[in-house]
Amino acid sequence: MIQELKQYFAASFEPALIEEMNRVGTFMEVPEGADLIKPGQYIRSIPLLLEGSIKILRPDAEGEELLLYHLERGETCAMSMTCCLSDVRSEIHAVAETDVRLLMIPVSKMEYWSSKYKSWRHFVMDSYHIRLMELLESIDNIAFNNMDTRLMHYLEEKVKILNNTHIDITHKEIAADLHTSRVVVSRLLKKMENDGVIRLHRSAIEML
DNA sequence: TCATTAACACGGG
DNA sequence: CCCGTGTTAATGA
Numbered sequence: 001m002i003q004e005l006k007q008y009f010a011a012s013f014e015p016a017l018i019e020e021m022n023r024v025g026t027f028m029e030v031p032e033g034a035d036l037i038k039p040g041q042y043i044r045s046i047p048l049l050l051e052g053s054i055k056i057l058r059p060d061a062e063g064e065e066l067l068l069y070h071l072e073r074g075e076t077c078a079m080s081m082t083c084c085l086s087d088v089r090s091e092i093h094a095v096a097e098t099d100v101r102l103l104m105i106p107v108s109k110m111e112y113w114s115s116k117y118k119s120w121r122h123f124v125m126d127s128y129h130i131r132l133m134e135l136l137e138s139i140d141n142i143a144f145n146n147m148d149t150r151l152m153h154y155l156e157e158k159v160k161i162l163n164n165t166h167i168d169i170t171h172k173e174i175a176a177d178l179h180t181s182r183v184v185v186s187r188l189l190k191k192m193e194n195d196g197v198i199r200l201h202r203s204a205i206e207m208l
Numbered sequence: 209t210c211a212t213t214a215a216c217a218c219g220g221g
Numbered sequence: 222c223c224c225g226t227g228t229t230a231a232t233g234a
Contacts, residue, residue: 170225170226171226171227172224172225180211181213186228190226202221202224203224203226
């Protein structure tokens with residue numbers, strides 16, 4: 001475990017901090033598709049992503065959702081930091097996009113480390129910055145792009161995350177993430193197939 | 209024009 | 222049979 005932490009974080013954290021993370025953190029494995037954080041839930045610890053990818057969704061009043069961004073290795077959820085520190089409920093829904101391995105850090109340590117370790121302060125600030133930028137990108141995408149470009153971005157992101165051009169997903173699931181109807185997804189995907197960009201299979205898409 | 213909703217047919221597991 | 226998919230028709234922004 002400590003080896004793994006060193007491997008991923010030696011470049012960003014002091015050895016003493018890595019040692020402490022190893023001591024107070026709780027190691028967790030979460031299977032693909034499982035909920036990590038449900039909307040409205042209180043958060044008591046901060047997840048540090050060691051392996052895999054997490055998708056962050058924003059639910060609306062009717063419980064319909066919209067994909068905001070993905071978290072990847074070495075990143076953390078800025079949302080959980082603010083929730084922990086101010087003791088408010090989560091505004092977002094976090095789902096494991098792949099099998100995920102996490103290190104859970106207790107909230108108390110988060111504040112303590114901020115005063116003790118310069119690298120941790122940097123990490124926290126960077127995390128906020130990265131999240132804000134991802135959020136802006138997401139807003140741009142939703143506001144300025146049509147569904148066909150949004151769908152293309154979505155598929156490209158999937159390929160990046162899975163590190164595989166074969167994506168196991170149904171049109172219905174895509175529609176849920178993009179907050180649109182299945183009819184639209186089916187139609188656009190069919191068009192992309194006709195344009196030779198992708199190949200469609202049952203419950204799967206192959207990017208070309 | 210493009211998205212949504214409802215409805216239907218087809219085929220595979 | 223149920224689910225995923227492809228398509229159409231009507232309606233709306």
